[in-house]
Amino acid sequence: MTTVAQEAGAPTGAAPPSDPGAAIVTSGLTKRFRGGQTAVDALDLTVPRGSVYGFLGPNGSGKTTTIRMLLGLITPTGGTCSLLGLPLALALPRVGALVEGPAFYPYLTGEANLRRFDAADPTASGATVRRRVGEALERVGLTAAAGKRYRNYSLGMRQRLAIAAALLGPRELLILDEPTNGLDPQGTREVRALVKEIAAGGTTVFVSSHLLAEVEQMCTHAAIMRTGRLVADGTIASLSGGLATRVSVETPDAADAARVLAALGLADVRSAAGAVTAELGGHAPERVNAALVGEGVAVRGLAVVRPSLEDVFVGLTGEGFDVDG
Numbered sequence: 001m002t003t004v005a006q007e008a009g010a011p012t013g014a015a016p017p018s019d020p021g022a023a024i025v026t027s028g029l030t031k032r033f034r035g036g037q038t039a040v041d042a043l044d045l046t047v048p049r050g051s052v053y054g055f056l057g058p059n060g061s062g063k064t065t066t067i068r069m070l071l072g073l074i075t076p077t078g079g080t081c082s083l084l085g086l087p088l089a090l091a092l093p094r095v096g097a098l099v100e101g102p103a104f105y106p107y108l109t110g111e112a113n114l115r116r117f118d119a120a121d122p123t124a125s126g127a128t129v130r131r132r133v134g135e136a137l138e139r140v141g142l143t144a145a146a147g148k149r150y151r152n153y154s155l156g157m158r159q160r161l162a163i164a165a166a167l168l169g170p171r172e173l174l175i176l177d178e179p180t181n182g183l184d185p186q187g188t189r190e191v192r193a194l195v196k197e198i199a200a201g202g203t204t205v206f207v208s209s210h211l212l213a214e215v216e217q218m219c220t221h222a223a224i225m226r227t228g229r230l231v232a233d234g235t236i237a238s239l240s241g242g243l244a245t246r247v248s249v250e251t252p253d254a255a256d257a258a259r260v261l262a263a264l265g266l267a268d269v270r271s272a273a274g275a276v277t278a279e280l281g282g283h284a285p286e287r288v289n290a291a292l293v294g295e296g297v298a299v300r301g302l303a304v305v306r307p308s309l310e311d312v313f314v315g316l317t318g319e320g321f322d323v324d325g
């Protein structure tokens with residue numbers, strides 16, 4: 001776990017781009033490691049204030065490296081970035097971050113851990129620590145468990161405590177690197193719900209993930225990375241809006257169903273494994289169903305299949321979104 005206020009210092013390049021409406025702007029941001037590996041390649045990103053921005057990519061696509069550059073933890077080899085339209089040193093006290101695994105003491109309570117954590121931040125005021133720790137615990141729903149030892153916390157509670165550590169001051173922007181990694185399903189649900197709550201309170205959240213479905217559920221916007229490069233970005237709706245919504249008809253009468261769909265004017269009619277699918281276009285699904293039934297097709301099921309971010313990724317790269325987890 002890294003508090004950005006503690007480890008700030010590395011420059012993020014000259015003349016950071018500024019956009020007062022944006023929480024994060026990067027321009028040509030690049031990181032080439034000494035061994036020659038380009039982990040992040042000319043990344044242009046604009047994260048609108050108030051968004052829950054999913055930074056999505058398979059393992060090794062450059063997400064953590066980007067976040068470390070944003071927070072001044074490593075120096076870019078090219079390009080610029082800015083947070084909240086401010087120089088990094090001014091922005092960082094307004095930014096909470098969860099970047100690496102939190103190092104909490106197992107034998108201390110959640111509250112005592114946060115106090116210790118806060119004490120290590122030279123910009124934090126000792127006079128207000130009690131109130132700030134209490135507020136942070138409340139924000140992540142750990143007030144009742146404040147006096148419980150960390151080692152007795154569930155995985156979800158541990159991660160919520162880590163997020164509380166990032167919320168010890170008022171934050172306009174919260175940057176979370178894979179916050180659900182390693183959590184069980186319950187912990188994952190807790191963290192996702194917490195991210196939504198924090199965003200509802202007005203904080204912009206930038207959250208990396210290698211899980212497409214997670215970003216679809218949790219985020220308003222997303223950027224999709226692949227081998228250090230930005231593949232696509234925008235609102236979730238606009239990303240998947242480029243692909244057609246399809247109707248899928250489950251039927252034993254595939255040939256007849258295909259004929260009816262084509263006669264209705266649906267495009268790209270395909271038959272496979274007991275189902276016929278086609279682009280829905282402007283057709284109302286209930287009318288498609290009525291037409292099928294009217295023509296004597298035995299409809300066992302009819303579903304409207306909206307394109308997922310995975311479809312977007314596959315469509316743009318020609319590859320599967322190959323992740324472990």
Ligand SMILES: Nc1ncnc2c1ncn2[C@@H]1O[C@H](COP(=O)(O)OP(=O)(O)OP(=O)(O)O)[C@@H](O)[C@H]1O
Pocket residue numbers: 033034035037038039057058059060061062063064065066210
């Ligand atoms: N310090 C380093 N030195 C050399 N190469 C590095 C270093 N840190 C990361 N890399 C490489 O840069 C690439 C991007 O890594 P990064 O950790 O940013 O990806 P990621 O998308 O966050 O993946 P993950 O989800 O697995 O952490 C990888 O190929 C990684 O091996």
